[in-house]
Amino acid sequence: MPIVLQKKVTLFAMQEKRNNILVALQRYGKMHIEKDVEDDVLESVVNKSETVALEHEIIDWAISELKPLDLRKKPMLQPKDVISFDQLKKNFNERKNTLDIAYAVKKLEEKRLAINSKLIRLENLKSSIEPWIDLQLPVEAIKDTENCRITAGTVPTIDAQEFYSEISDNETLHYQKLYADKDNHYVFLIYHNSENEELSQLLSRVGYSSTNFSNYEGVPRDVIVDIEKQIEEIQVKKDKIEAEKSNHAKALPDMERLLDALMIETNRKDKADDLQTTQYVFKLHGFIPAHLEEELREIVAECAGEAYELTVQETIDTDDVPTLYENRAFVRPFESITDMFGKSKHTAMDPNVTMAPFFAIFFGMMMSDAGYGLIIAVLASFIYFKTKPKYGDGNKLIRVIAISGVFTIFWGILYGGYMGFSLKPLLFNPMQEPMLTLGLCLLMGVIHIIVGLSVRAATLIKRGQVMNAISQQFTWISFIAGLVMFALPTLAGFVDQEPSTLFLVLNKIGTVMLFAGLGGIIVLGGHGKKGLGRIFGGLSSLSEITGYMSDILSYSRLFGLGLATGVIGMVVNTMAGMLTGSVFGWIFAGVVFVGVHLFNIAINALGAYVHSSRLQYVEYFGKFFEDGGRDFKPFKISARYHEVLPEINNKK
Amino acid sequence: MEMGLVYGFIGAAFAAIVAGIGSAIGVSIAGQAATGVIAEDPDKFGRVLLLQLLPGTQGIYGLVVALMIMLNLGVFAGDLIAITETKGMILMVGAIPTGVVGLFSAIYQGKVSAAGIQLVGRRGDQSGRALTMSAMVETYAVFAVLISLLVVLLV
Numbered sequence: 001m002p003i004v005l006q007k008k009v010t011l012f013a014m015q016e017k018r019n020n021i022l023v024a025l026q027r028y029g030k031m032h033i034e035k036d037v038e039d040d041v042l043e044s045v046v047n048k049s050e051t052v053a054l055e056h057e058i059i060d061w062a063i064s065e066l067k068p069l070d071l072r073k074k075p076m077l078q079p080k081d082v083i084s085f086d087q088l089k090k091n092f093n094e095r096k097n098t099l100d101i102a103y104a105v106k107k108l109e110e111k112r113l114a115i116n117s118k119l120i121r122l123e124n125l126k127s128s129i130e131p132w133i134d135l136q137l138p139v140e141a142i143k144d145t146e147n148c149r150i151t152a153g154t155v156p157t158i159d160a161q162e163f164y165s166e167i168s169d170n171e172t173l174h175y176q177k178l179y180a181d182k183d184n185h186y187v188f189l190i191y192h193n194s195e196n197e198e199l200s201q202l203l204s205r206v207g208y209s210s211t212n213f214s215n216y217e218g219v220p221r222d223v224i225v226d227i228e229k230q231i232e233e234i235q236v237k238k239d240k241i242e243a244e245k246s247n248h249a250k251a252l253p254d255m256e257r258l259l260d261a262l263m264i265e266t267n268r269k270d271k272a273d274d275l276q277t278t279q280y281v282f283k284l285h286g287f288i289p290a291h292l293e294e295e296l297r298e299i300v301a302e303c304a305g306e307a308y309e310l311t312v313q314e315t316i317d318t319d320d321v322p323t324l325y326e327n328r329a330f331v332r333p334f335e336s337i338t339d340m341f342g343k344s345k346h347t348a349m350d351p352n353v354t355m356a357p358f359f360a361i362f363f364g365m366m367m368s369d370a371g372y373g374l375i376i377a378v379l380a381s382f383i384y385f386k387t388k389p390k391y392g393d394g395n396k397l398i399r400v401i402a403i404s405g406v407f408t409i410f411w412g413i414l415y416g417g418y419m420g421f422s423l424k425p426l427l428f429n430p431m432q433e434p435m436l437t438l439g440l441c442l443l444m445g446v447i448h449i450i451v452g453l454s455v456r457a458a459t460l461i462k463r464g465q466v467m468n469a470i471s472q473q474f475t476w477i478s479f480i481a482g483l484v485m486f487a488l489p490t491l492a493g494f495v496d497q498e499p500s501t502l503f504l505v506l507n508k509i510g511t512v513m514l515f516a517g518l519g520g521i522i523v524l525g526g527h528g529k530k531g532l533g534r535i536f537g538g539l540s541s542l543s544e545i546t547g548y549m550s551d552i553l554s555y556s557r558l559f560g561l562g563l564a565t566g567v568i569g570m571v572v573n574t575m576a577g578m579l580t581g582s583v584f585g586w587i588f589a590g591v592v593f594v595g596v597h598l599f600n601i602a603i604n605a606l607g608a609y610v611h612s613s614r615l616q617y618v619e620y621f622g623k624f625f626e627d628g629g630r631d632f633k634p635f636k637i638s639a640r641y642h643e644v645l646p647e648i649n650n651k652k
Numbered sequence: 653m654e655m656g657l658v659y660g661f662i663g664a665a666f667a668a669i670v671a672g673i674g675s676a677i678g679v680s681i682a683g684q685a686a687t688g689v690i691a692e693d694p695d696k697f698g699r700v701l702l703l704q705l706l707p708g709t710q711g712i713y714g715l716v717v718a719l720m721i722m723l724n725l726g727v728f729a730g731d732l733i734a735i736t737e738t739k740g741m742i743l744m745v746g747a748i749p750t751g752v753v754g755l756f757s758a759i760y761q762g763k764v765s766a767a768g769i770q771l772v773g774r775r776g777d778q779s780g781r782a783l784t785m786s787a788m789v790e791t792y793a794v795f796a797v798l799i800s801l802l803v804v805l806l807v
Binding site: 435438554559560561570574575578 | 797
């Protein structure tokens with residue numbers, strides 16, 4: 001299936017119709033509009049709308065501020081609410097109210113912050129005063145008199161004992177220990193000036209440091225009572241502000257609607273800035289899927305007024321056309337896997353169609369347990385349908401996992417794996433037939449690679465390069481397929497079976513294909529080269545054989561990972577079985593059974609996902625993928641909190 | 653006769669220990685990078701966690717091979733099977749690929765994962781690619797497990 005054919009669109013229209021046209025195209029949502037500022041035929045007039053951007057910012061902020069206060073009950077998995085474009089438009093036009101609330105929230109938050117810092121200041125002050133609570137004097141009285149030194153301060157706890165023993169016999173000194181914690185002792189000292197010299201030496205030796213009381217006045221106990229009163233008052237104020245704020249949380253639904261409206265508005269303004277304009281005319285150019293040309297013409301005719309010029313042309317090879325895949329429901333989610341690798345060139349074949357079934361099959365082979373598959377499929381489908389928007393497409397990755405889960409059930413039945421228990425397999429049990437399983441995995445790889453080569457060959461033939469397709473792809477397909485058919489009887493010998501006539505016939509055909517392919521590779525390998533290159537080209541292309549061999553061996557991971565899943569599952573069951581017996585044992589066994597199986601599913605699903613991706617990227621896409629495409633990004637309504645219905649007449 | 657069992661158990665222990673050590677180192681390398689990214693952007697926890705988890709699989713492979721050997725020795729059936737000394741040695745040798753390749757591949761995968769985590773830190777949309785690059789390293793551990801399991805299954 002080819003990638004969607006695009007047509008190139010160029011539109012000149014009157015400046016005053018610009019917004020009209022952009023609104024219509026945004027609602028239509030199927031046209032890719034190019035950024036167009038380098039073109040200097042027309043003079044670019046930039047008129048960015050700052051206010052909308054500012055409003056967007058403040059609403060965004062207010063929502064994040066109010067979100068934790070949201071009282072609406074919301075289930076964990078929930079699709080976005082559906083809203084019409086016109087409703088959002090209404091919200092936008094009547095936004096003053098909602099904006100006022102957002103500004104009010106901003107004011108409240110500023111107030112709360114100011115109060116909060118005051119609160120912190122008071123609390124710090126309080127904790128600095130607390131050790132002095134037993135001091136009977138107002139702190140401003142702690143200053144030297146004519147004959148006496150009066151001081152209060154701290155001594156480190158480790159030196160406190162030394163300090164007390166040194167001063168206890170000094171009669172001219174009065175001291176009072178007020179408080180002690182693990183770091184400091186808080187002491188109050190009065191002594192006569194005559195002792196000053198000796199005592200100041202002692203004080204500095206024990207690390208005494210006098211405390212500065214300049215930041216408050218009065219008796220500490222009274223000060224603390226006063227501070228506590230202040231704190232209480234502030235707390236009340238703070239509570240009031242917070243109540244007021246959470247009251248505003250009612251406006252959240254309005255804000256979310258407004259944010260989406262603003263987002264749509266901003267997107268359109270940004271798009272408008274990308275366009276080339278003169279004073280009276282603007283130019284818009286981009287791409288539209290070829291089959292939508294008529295729809296686009298109708299839309300433009302409807303909203304562009306009298307004077308406009310619209311040209312829709314076939315694209316030519318030199319055009320840098322963006323790539324748009326269009327696939328059936330089964331394949332579409334797998335586009336996300338391809339997009340992770342890169343965007344295909346628009347001239348190539350759609351890589352998703354052939355990749356999707358292989359991805360799911362390989363995932364299934366690596367999980368290889370019907371029970372696990374069922375759990376994965378049910379869980380993923382549940383999440384998918386719970387979160388799926390009403391009209392649009394749901395999460396692609398979840399859908400990939402769900403489909404892969406179904407394929408896992410299929411492989412589980414073939415291999416006979418059910419929650420780690422081995423029942424009668426439809427095909428064979430990988431643990432009893434490891435060589436056969438390995439062969440099957442490699443065979444899947446061969447098929448995968450041959451399909452990859454075929455896609456490339458089809459692309460080349462479509463472009464008229466038949467000779468290239470034969471020399472590069474068909475020879476190798478013949479060689480690899482022939483080799484496998486040739487080897488089949490040997491494989492049958494591995495499992496101690498007499499090769500059937502079918503195998504022998506295949507062997508004969510295989511031999512012919514093998515040598516035809518081999519001959520083709522040597523003779524045609526130098527196709528397109530000149531002189532000696534033509535001769536050596538064939539031989540050197542034969543060396544690609546090692547590349548193909550390592551590609552095929554890479555599929556042995558299908559077996560390795562599948563076995564790993566199976567062994568853990570089996571051992572869990574055995575261990576859980578050993579625990580049973582008493583009631584407690586059964587409960588414990590149940591916990592082990594459920595817990596370890598879920599863990600096994602999670603870890604192996606991750607492994608299966610990554611390794612299945614790798615097989616697509618390296619072994620498969622390596623054969624034909626043409627990288628370097630550009631994403632087709634339709635200019636459309638995109639909103640964060642709602643699913644917006646564009647509601648246009650000719651909507652499909 | 654007894655020695656066969658001993659060799660078998662040494663093999664099982666070797667696979668579990670050596671591959672496990674590798675995974676522990678790999679996960680810790682990736683984990684350190686992950687905490688750095690989360691400090692900047694806590695929303696990336698999920699994506700970053702997957703990347704951190706990847707080098708952990710080698711430890712599981714070691715576990716799988718150990719379990720498989722133990723299964724062969726009849727540990728889970730209740731009665732130990734008296735295997736020959738040769739068979740025990742073969743089981744022991746079979747554990748080596750998973751252990752050694754697991755050890756090194758987990759450490760190097762941890763480094764690639766750490767780099768991938770930094771990539772996700774800068775460009776959140778690249779987590780799929782980072783996962784794939786990290787998985788490239790794991791390929792060789794998978795091959796080693798495959799060989800180990802084939803030895804254990806076919807002996």
